[in-house]
Amino acid sequence: MMDRLNPKRIVVVSSAPQIRYPDCYGIDMAKLEGLVAFKAALDLLKERNLYHIVDEVYIKSKSQELFKDNEVINYVKEIYAPFTDEEISAKISEILTPEGVNAEIKIIYQKVNDLHLACPKNLGDWYFTGNYPTDGGNRVVNRAFMNFYEGRDARAY
Numbered sequence: 001m002m003d004r005l006n007p008k009r010i011v012v013v014s015s016a017p018q019i020r021y022p023d024c025y026g027i028d029m030a031k032l033e034g035l036v037a038f039k040a041a042l043d044l045l046k047e048r049n050l051y052h053i054v055d056e057v058y059i060k061s062k063s064q065e066l067f068k069d070n071e072v073i074n075y076v077k078e079i080y081a082p083f084t085d086e087e088i089s090a091k092i093s094e095i096l097t098p099e100g101v102n103a104e105i106k107i108i109y110q111k112v113n114d115l116h117l118a119c120p121k122n123l124g125d126w127y128f129t130g131n132y133p134t135d136g137g138n139r140v141v142n143r144a145f146m147n148f149y150e151g152r153d154a155r156a157y
Contacts, residue, residue, distance in 0.1 A: 002103070009104040017112045017128040018088060020080060022156055024140040029127065030155040032076070032144045040091035041079050050082055058149045061142035069135035076145045077130050085111060 002010050018037040023029045032038045045051045060075040080088065089109055097105040110118075112128050126132045130141060144156035 021130045022144045023127045024157045072138040074138040
């Protein structure tokens with residue numbers, strides 16, 4: 001609708017950082033493939049011939065299935081590691097730009113550090129950072145990734 005006004009650029013600003021990880025503490029975000037930041041990171045991995053990282057993360061995640069919760073590491077962070085927040089945001093903008101839109105679409109997300117400055121006593125940031133407040137969170141994110149990798153349409157928790 002805004003594009004009909006022929007703007008050069010449409011900028012969407014989010015007061016939240018990019019949601020990169022499942023939430024297993026209340027908000028129903030159990031599947032990684034439903035998160036646009038995850039899709040963007042996968043696209044960037046393909047474009048830069050780094051998709052082998054997806055296979056490596058799967059092997060590492062799968063190897064921890066029998067570990068105790070406090071021994072499980074969130075290897076899904078490695079999917080995002082090669083890219084800056086800006087690179088992922090640019091890819092998200094590309095993914096979310098509808099076909100036929102003439103204006104440049106730019107989506108800007110708040111940085112996690114800035115969120116911490118704005119809300120210093122409320123550090124519930126695991127769906128942005130992957131730093132879960134309980135040991136079981138890492139198991140959930142790895143299970144969500146394994147479900148994605150194995151093509152299973154199932155919740156991670």
